[in-house]
Amino acid sequence: MNAIKVKQCSNCGTNFDCGDVSQEKKCWCNDFPPIFTLSEGADCLCPDCFKNSCAIKIEEYVATISPENALENKAKDLPKTTYLIEGIDYYLENGNYVFKAWFHLKRGSCCGNGCRHCPY
Structure with a gap:
């Protein structure tokens, strides 16, 4: 090490x-x-x-991501992690987590909840 x-x-x-x-x-x-x-x-x-x-x-x-090319994005192929980074994966608004487009892209698909920054 x-x-x-x-x-x-x-x-x-x-x-x-x-x-x-x-x-x-x-x-x-x-x-x-x-x-x-x-x-x-x-x-x-x-x-x-x-x-x-x-x-x-x-x-x-x-x-560079649009709803038309979001499903083919590179972020979904990155190693999966449960660690979220403020300012990259989310930001706080009135004490609530607001997930950014990067978070959604890493997931690889739309969850159907009408998220504010959904790229899909």
Whole structure:
């Protein structure tokens, strides 16, 4: 298993812990969808910058989805997880969870409940 390393964010310069603690406790970045790789020459991002980068990339992808192509989206093929990320999978509104289009795309089909951000 890898040891925890202290790295410096290649975006903001903040120091942060990086690496797997054990087979059961993976690095924090494994909680995020595997949607992009860092460009050549770049190093890891801190949790805040990584989350922001993921959110931007996801929003760009979601903008390309229409009801006509939603069933063939790539998100449904990603590894399934029960971990939800605020700002990526959902946001809070008056204490209620509002699921974003990304959450619905990962599920792979419409649930029929008339969800606000349903891409189907």
